[in-house]
Amino acid sequence: MISDRERRNDAVYAEHKAAVAAGEKRILRNTSTGELHSYPADEIGFTPGSGQAQVSTWWGMGILAVVAAILTVFSVVMLLAPLGQGQSPMWGALFLTAGGGAFTFYALTLSRQEYRATQLRKLRGSPKPNSTGRADYWEPPQQPTKAKSSMKSLDDYIYDIHNRPSNRELRFWIGFQVVVVGALGYVIPLFSLHWLGVRQWALVFIPLLCAAALVWWLLRFLKRRGVKTKALYRAYGGDPAGTSDLLFGQVTYKITPDGRWKWPTSSSGD
Numbered sequence: 399m400i401s402d403r404e405r406r407n408d409a410v411y412a413e414h415k416a417a418v419a420a421g422e423k424r425i426l427r428n429t430s431t432g433e434l435h436s437y438p439a440d441e442i443g444f445t446p447g448s449g450q451a452q453v454s455t456w457w458g459m460g461i462l463a464v465v466a467a468i469l470t471v472f473s474v475v476m477l478l479a480p481l482g483q484g485q486s487p488m489w490g491a492l493f494l495t496a497g498g499g500a501f502t503f504y505a506l507t508l509s510r511q512e513y514r515a516t517q518l519r520k521l522r523g524s525p526k527p528n529s530t531g532r533a534d535y536w537e538p539p540q541q542p543t544k545a546k547s548s549m550k551s552l553d554d555y556i557y558d559i560h561n562r563p564s565n566r567e568l569r570f571w572i573g574f575q576v577v578v579v580g581a582l583g584y585v586i587p588l589f590s591l592h593w594l595g596v597r598q599w600a601l602v603f604i605p606l607l608c609a610a611a612l613v614w615w616l617l618r619f620l621k622r623r624g625v626k627t628k629a630l631y632r633a634y635g636g637d638p639a640g641t642s643d644l645l646f647g648q649v650t651y652k653i654t655p656d657g658r659w660k661w662p663t664s665s666s667g668d
Contacts, residue, residue, distance in 0.1 A: 442511025470498035583612035620647030
C-alpha cells in the first residue's frame with residue numbers, strides 16, 4: 399500500500415521534472431524531516447562532499463575559512479620573520495601563503511553562497527534540506543507485480559549510478575588535500591631543519607622540494623586510482639564523460655554483496 403509520504407514524494411518529483419523541463423534550475427533534495435522537496439537552485443548554496451568528512455552549513459565552511467586564514471597569517475609571519483635578524487625573507491613560506499590564501503577565498507565564497515541560500519529559504523518558507531545532500535527517491539514500477547519478492551526496494555534506487563559527484567565538488571576536495579599535504583610536507587621539514595641549525599638556503603629549498611614531492615605523489619596516486627575507478631564505473635554501466643581520471647581518483651563508492659554499485663552518500667544533481 400502506498401503511504402501518504404510516498405504520494406507526496408511522487409507529486410514533488412512530478413513537479414520537479416516539469417519545472418526542469420520548462421527550463422528552471424531545480425535541485426531535488428530530502429528535507430531535514432526526510433520528505434522530498436524541489437528547491438530552486440539559489441536555495442542550495444553548496445552540496446556536502448560525497449563520502450568525505452562533510453560540511454553542510456555556512457558557519458561550518460566559515461570555520462574552515464578561519465583555519466585556513468590562520469595558516470595564511472602564520473605563513474606570512476614565517477616569510478617576514480628573518481627580516482628582524484637582518485636576513486632575507488623566507489621565500490619558501492610563499493607556498494603556504496598561496497595555498498592557504500586560495501583555500502580561504504574558496505571557503506569564504508562557499509560560506510557566503512550557503513548563507514544567502516539559507517536566508518532565501520527562510521524568506522520563502524522552504525524547509526531545511528538534509529545535511530548529506532541526498533535525494534532519496536525511486537520511480538514507481540511501470541507495471542505492478544504480484545510477487546512481493548520481485549518488487550524493487552528503496553535500497554535499489556537510492557544511489558543511482560548516474561548521480562555521481564559534481565566536478566566542482568571533486569575539485570574542492572582535491573584542492574583541500576593538496577593544501578593539507580603540501581603544508582605538512584613543507585612545515586615538518588622546515589622546523590626539523592631549523593632545529594638542526596642548517597643554513598638559510600636549505601630552509602627555503604629543501605622544504606619546498608619535500609612539499610612538491612608529496613603533492614606530486616598525491617596527484618599521481620589519485621590519477622592512478624581514478625583510472626581504475628573510472629574503468630570500474632564504466633563496467634557497471636556509468637557514464638564517466640566530462641570527468642578526468644584525476645577527479646575520478648576522488649570518487650568514493652562501494653559494491654554491495656549482490657554486485658551493485660552504490661554511492662556512500664548521494665551527491666549533487668537535479
